[in-house]
Amino acid sequence: MIEKTIRMNYLYDFYHALLTEKQNQYMSMYYLDDWSLGEIAEYFDVSRQAVYDNIRRTELMLEEYEKKLGLLEKYEGRRNQIAQLKKLLSERSVPDLDVIIKELEALE
Amino acid sequence: MIEKTIRMNYLYDFYHALLTEKQNQYMSMYYLDDWSLGEIAEYFDVSRQAVYDNIRRTELMLEEYEKKLGLLEKYEGRRNQIAQLKKLLSERSVPDLDVIIKELEALE
Numbered sequence: 660m661i662e663k664t665i666r667m668n669y670l671y672d673f674y675h676a677l678l679t680e681k682q683n684q685y686m687s688m689y690y691l692d693d694w695s696l697g698e699i700a701e702y703f704d705v706s707r708q709a710v711y712d713n714i715r716r717t718e719l720m721l722e723e724y725e726k727k728l729g730l731l732e733k734y735e736g737r738r739n740q741i742a743q744l745k746k747l748l749s750e751r752s753v754p755d756l757d758v759i760i761k762e763l764e765a766l767e
Numbered sequence: 768m769i770e771k772t773i774r775m776n777y778l779y780d781f782y783h784a785l786l787t788e789k790q791n792q793y794m795s796m797y798y799l800d801d802w803s804l805g806e807i808a809e810y811f812d813v814s815r816q817a818v819y820d821n822i823r824r825t826e827l828m829l830e831e832y833e834k835k836l837g838l839l840e841k842y843e844g845r846r847n848q849i850a851q852l853k854k855l856l857s858e859r860s861v862p863d864l865d866v867i868i869k870e871l872e873a874l875e
Contacts, residue, residue, distance in 0.1 A: 673836075677836070727785060728784055728836075728838075744867065744871065751862050753859055754859050759852065759855055759856065762851065763852065765848060
């Protein structure tokens with residue numbers, strides 16, 4: 660469940676601009692602000708089931724976007740690549756390595 | 768016009784997975800394979816205007832996706848960052864610089 664939450668946080672971060680306003684509200688309350696389904700339902704005066712269905716559908720949409728665009732996968736690839744580069748650089752004696760590492764990290 | 772063609776090639780590359788099959792056919796024939804509107808129209812037995820309208824709408828969709836997700840802008844940012852890093856590294860005497868540069872270029 661924690662793993663799913665982390666994944667959804669990433670997917671939401673990458674694709675939230677493609678969602679509707681309502682989807683964005685529910686998702687950010689549920690995943691970013693850690694509200695419960697019941698709390699969101701009460702706040703918007705709708706049923707808990709309606710909130711659940713909306714969030715579930717949005718999760719499927721996010722997975723569908725990831726299948727098409729693969730932004731999370733590419734991000735993870737870059738992160739590994741950068742870790743590998745840091746290792747390669749730190750094995751050599753590079754002057755001002757910290758400056759280079761900082762520039763490198765901005766590439767994530 | 769050439770500038771627009773280059774931009775559309777990039778946007779198509781980044782977002783084509785979000786388009787319909789018909790949009791993908793027209794766009795790849797027009798932008799990647801350099802067919803004319805008339806040739807595409809003849810091939811699909813539709814009017815030149817229909818092809819033009821479809822391609823024009825698709826171009827607007829691609830610009831809309833770019834406004835939301837900014838993949839081309841981020842790509843250009845990374846490319847500049849990598850050029851800057853290459854410059855920083857080549858100013859230092861780093862052993863096996865070519866290995867590092869190759870890894871770095873894979874980050875684009």
